[in-house]
Amino acid sequence: MLLALFIAVTAWLLSLFLPWWSVFIPGLIFGGLLGRSGGSSFLWGFVGIAALWLIQTLFFHIGNDGVLTARIADLFSLPAGWLVILITVIMGSLIGGITTLTGYLFRKVITN
């Protein structure tokens, strides 16, 4: 839980001054520092970025009445705007999960 929170807050801070790929960094660091098992590392990394990106996308989505989300859905031939949110959140959570797992496994290798 704490792992997810660290990852989410760090990802948000990094995104303020680094490009989009900065979202790969916190999982690698905190997975290495705080990861307890492969499964839980993946899960908390997954949840951490999912939560962050869900909050951020909903903030923009609600902020402009979903107008732009609907247009982007149209651009990708998707039937509804919430699918764009879903795809974005899944994309972020996969990044969070896999990077955190990688960080954890890295620590396992070097501490061994």
Added chain:
Amino acid sequence: MAKKIVQLLAAAGATLLLFWALSTSLGPAPPLGPLLNPASGFWASANQPEENETITIPGEALSDSVHVYYDKHRIPHIFARNTTDLYFVQGYITARDRLWQMELQTYAAAGRLSEILGERTLAYDRYQRRIGMGYAAEQALASIMSDPQTATAVKAYAAGVNAWIDQLRSAEYPVEYKILDHAPEKWTPKKTALLLKYMTYTLAGNNGDLRMSNTRAYFGDDFIKKVLDTKTDLMEPTIPASKSWEFDPVQVEQPDSVFTPSVVEHVMPYQPDPANGSNNWAVSGSKTASGHPILANDPHLNMTLPSIWYAVQLHGPHQNVMGVTLPGAPAIIIGFNEQIAWGTTNVGADVWDWYEIQFRDSTLAEYRHDNQWKSTRKRIEEIKIKGQETFVDTVFYTHHGPVVQNFPGEPMRSGIPKYHAMRWIAYEKSNEMKYFLGINRAKNYSDYRQALQHYKNPAQNWVFADSSNIAITVAGKYPAKWNEQGRFIGDGSDPKYDWQNWIPFDQIPFIKNPGRGFVSSANQNPTDDTYPYYLDDEFAPFERGRRINDRLAAMQNITPKDMQQLQLDTYSYHAKTILPTLLNYLQADTLSETGQNAYRELTEWNLKNEGNQIAPSLFAAWWDAFYSALWGDEYGTTDLPLEWPKRDETTQLIKNDSTLQWIDDVNTPQRETLKELVNRSFHGALQNLSEEYGPYGDSWKWGYVNDTDINHVGQIPGLGRSNLFTDGAGESVNAIRGSHGPSWRMVVELGPEIKAWGIYPGGQSGNPGSEYYDNMIDDWAKGELYPLWFMKNQPAKNDSVAYSIILK
């Protein structure tokens, strides 16, 4: 241990794979990571701040503070204390709302789209280079920069645009940059010149020389005389026939014999759109309720999101002016100030001619002209392509202009002959900015005429009104031609085919305060046959112009509301002229049930192209089927690109002679009659409608059939508005025809207190996430015009300004 290393490698590999997949462009789609992440992806482009704020421009670019007030339509009202600041802030504010569109238009003009879109636009870019868009813009730029007033304006505007770009973080880029994965470029005065020449391309880019030459070669002079030269009784020229031309025209030398160009084959058939056009008019105070003139204008263009227009008020020390601007150019293009109002329609004069060139050898280094071998000039065009090597093209220029196609293979565009040079008005040095700056400040008729001397291309009917005068000028720079010069492909070696001279400004058609109490134009013939110069054979059909004149002549005590109603007029003069003839020949007694329904709709039709009626769909489909049945057989006997008869010419021919020789279908042994053609095309029309719209019923209503889409200016799916249900048609004053139509409607009542109304099908914001991206479309479709808030002074505290910003 080994197992852990394998696990780590697998996880690390998955991380890298994910990173690669999200940062790589798959086909035309942008990389998903940059586009979808919430911090800097499209999400971050969703909102535009609408808060009162004070913005400090770095580098002390402004010499004084400038106030910008946004009204409820988000029209900015800019108050500056000097003219340089005024245009600086116009650039800044326009870029704030429309940056991506501004860039796209200039990339399209310059033939640089492939830098953004990759190889798929290479053919388009190459064409733009080969017709000399870059060359034309350089000529225009040189003129703009040689005049201190216009140079200052475009430089200040550019600096303003760049001030906006410089403070943008990449997360704040308009969403199109993210979708197409590119970044803004510095704005330059050259881009303003490109935009102006792009308008010339859009409005004076039509040329029929090739099709006319082929038609003459294939059907003969007789066909041209009998069909394509048909005069329509109802045509009323822009300048009333009562005008007399009291001047000695410039003389030009006519060739001794008619040149016969070689037949141009292997070019795809192409028909220009004869329904392009716009309306404008002004009525004098003697006909209005207020006693002061009223001016109205609705330019018809391709309607896009964002719109081609951006509404602004510019208040400075020498002007207080409001109207619509072209994003990318300083000043107001169509609008009004405290004394005058002005508007425009296009003049389809022939200012693009083709010449057959005789080259000395295949190097194209020399060509024959005036009994000598003259050298061509080479211009190297480098076209950058996203993700690929730069494409280098060599274009050969004769003194006429560039050789557009001199390579084998597919033609660049339909209607472009090979090894022919083109001559185009856009290659002339001209400074239209000087006109716009002048008309923005004009106080009276003489200022208007003074400003017009600088207006060269694209030729426009500039209508004018002040508190007591109305006028219209068929303004532009026209070559003085001998009769029919440039109607056909010319002899590039004979100097008599060159553009030998220009029509002097004071001989260009214009009229002031005519006795009938109004001036008007709808792209029709500028003058009657007594005008001593040849301008062109091809102007818009008579219908819109005639309808406007009929209505204006009949009206008295005119109010601005009446003028708005006239802009929305859907009367079909075309149906009025030909439908009785068609119905007369229709065998109504043997019709099916659908046929009888259709017949009844048409006989009871009020001749209005209204969205909720079925009759307009029936008439349009019937006319189309009839037109193809009449001409399709003759024109179908060759693959050559030919000139087709216009709608009003065909109508006139049928009415003149019901036994016309072309009525016969050349593909059948028997001889068809007009009656057979009319009946066959009626049934064909019903067939076509049911195939496309299902069985007879509500789905046949004109609003669905005319199907108005307002697409994104860059054709990005999802960013447009589809399937609007509207009134109007190409032949009506309200000329909504698919995605083409009244791109701005404006009515201005002159007098001591100017009042103005306006609307365009779009919104002020270029941000697809903003409610002001397309907020005016529904009201526009309903025919509403908004009262425009023309501020004499800065608004008071209790005025309802949406928000305001101060720039320092």
